[in-house]
Amino acid sequence: xxxxxxxxxxxxxxxxGVAFNGLLLFFIATDHxxxxxxxxxxxxxxxxxxIYYAIMHIVLDMGFLMDEYGFVMFSKNFAKTGYWxxxxxxxxxxxxxxxxxxxxxxxxxxxxxxxxxxxxxIFESKKWISGMLIFHLSFGLAWCMICHLAxxxxxxxxxxxxxxxxxxxxxxxxxxxxxxxxxxxIDPITKEVTIRWKTVMGAxxxxxxxxxxxxxxxxxxxxxxxxxxxxxVSERTxxxxxxxxxxxxxxxxxxxxxxxxxxxxxxxxxLFGFRLSGFALWVPMFTSTYASSDxxxxxxxxxxxxxxxxxxxxxxxxxxxxxSQTENSDQKTTKAAPQPGNHY
Numbered sequence: 461x462x463x464x465x466x467x468x469x470x471x472x473x474x475x476x477g478v479a480f481n482g483l484l485l486f487f488i489a490t491d492h493x494x495x496x497x498x499x500x501x502x503x504x505x506x507x508x509x510x511i512y513y514a515i516m517h518i519v520l521d522m523g524f525l526m527d528e529y530g531f532v533m534f535s536k537n538f539a540k541t542g543y544w545x546x547x548x549x550x551x552x553x554x555x556x557x558x559x560x561x562x563x564x565x566x567x568x569x570x571x572x573x574x575x576x577x578x579x580x581x582i583f584e585s586k587k588w589i590s591g592m593l594i595f596h597l598s599f600g601l602a603w604c605m606i607c608h609l610a611x612x613x614x615x616x617x618x619x620x621x622x623x624x625x626x627x628x629x630x631x632x633x634x635x636x637x638x639x640x641x642x643x644x645x646i647d648p649i650t651k652e653v654t655i656r657w658k659t660v661m662g663a664x665x666x667x668x669x670x671x672x673x674x675x676x677x678x679x680x681x682x683x684x685x686x687x688x689x690x691x692x693v694s695e696r697t698x699x700x701x702x703x704x705x706x707x708x709x710x711x712x713x714x715x716x717x718x719x720x721x722x723x724x725x726x727x728x729x730x731l732f733g734f735r736l737s738g739f740a741l742w743v744p745m746f747t748s749t750y751a752s753s754d755x756x757x758x759x760x761x762x763x764x765x766x767x768x769x770x771x772x773x774x775x776x777x778x779x780x781x782x783x784s785q786t787e788n789s790d791q792k793t794t795k796a797a798p799q800p801g802n803h804y
Contacts, residue, residue: 463629466741467521467536470748477514477751481507484755487765499704502570506563506711507755514751516556520549522747523629524740525621525640528730530659531740532621532640539631547613547637554607554639555600557723560715560750561673562596568680571708575684575691575701603669610662611639643731655731663727674712674720681708703762710757718750 485507488500525532538549573579582588617640622633641659646652688701722743729736759765 462741463523463536466523466745469745470517470521473745473748473752474514474517477517477748477755478511480752480755480759481510481514483769484759484765485511487759487768491764493764499570499574502567503707503758506567509559509563510751510754513556513560514748516553517744517748517751520553522553522744523631524726524743525624525628526726526730526737526740526743527620527624528733528735529620529645530617530641530643530730531726532617532625532638533726534625534631534636534638534640536629536631539629539636543635543637545637550637550639551604551608554604557719557747558600558603558670559596560719561670561677562599564711564715565673565677566592566596567708567711568677568684571684571704572680575688603666606662606666606669607639610659610666611641613638613640614642616645617642660731667724667727670720674716678712681705681712684708706761707758710761711754714750714754714757718746718753722746 485504488504488507491500520538521536523534523536533550535546535549535553538546541549570583573583582592613636618633620642621640625631625633625636641656641663643656643660643663645654645656647654685705688698688705691698691701693701722739725736726740726743729739759769
């Protein structure tokens with residue numbers, strides 16, 4: 461019953477992700493302003509990826525198990541396609557998961573180039589653009605390979621999780637391709653815990669690559685904010701740059717909340733003695749919410765798109781109410797302001 465409810469929520473949140481990102485893509489395509497033309501292309505790329513990521517959740521329908529030995533991740537929809545079919549589905553998902561970070565890195569680099577005026581050749585040369593595309597694809601493939609080496613299926617993990625997987629999802633683990641390490645073993649008689657340091661270090665290496673890249677992106681975003689704050693440009697230009705940086709911050713925070721944090725908890729809680737097996741049900745639901753939350757917050761965070769959202773028929777009354785309150789507030793401020801003659 462819980463598995464069916466989980467699937468329903470994943471499908472619903474992913475459908476919202478497709479809808480919100482489709483709406484955002486429409487706003488981008490019909491945005492004729494000239495001030496942020498280059499940025500629209502970058503935002504469109506991220507939006508198309510979000511649609512792809514949301515569709516992947518619908519197609520694959522991911523599942524998680526967590527125990528004191530580690531975790532198991534698998535595709536429910538591809539569970540009956542045999543070992544290699546279900547394992548390929550996992551690798552495709554891992555690659556899609558990783559794309560969030562590499563696109564964010566390219567996004568951050570793009571903002572730096574636009575704000576600072578340095579290294580413009582990176583986004584003007586076909587050679588450099590091709591190089592970034594190769595980096596984007598090869599980074600994902602390399603990360604999938606590391607995940608394969610660190611988390612590939614083992615007979616020990618199958619024995620540990622086979623009964624639970626059948627009980628919760630009615631999936632036969634003997635023919636399932638999954639990723640799931642065993643970080644430690646516990647002697648059934650002496651209860652002595654033995655840490656599998658090779659597996660732990662492999663998992664840590666896999667995770668640390670993403671952590672280092674993410675911290676670098678966040679540090680770069682903060683430096684960009686400081687640069688814009690000190691820059692000698694008009695207030696109008698500075699406000700626009702702040703809005704665009706706000707979108708960058710949104711696209712940096714959303715994956716942390718909805719992807720990285722839940723997955724880190726799922727990976728490491730068992731090793732450190734936290735019994736959070738029930739949290740496994742929520743992990744794929746959190747990750748499936750990323751696409752919709754990212755698009756929705758981007759629309760709210762960018763003034764032009766927020767106004768267009770409020771101008772849509774379902775939100776028109778709400779939008780007029782907000783605009784009228786803003787105008788009334790402005791009028792009160794104007795009336796309350798001292799008149800020039802009152803000083804004398």
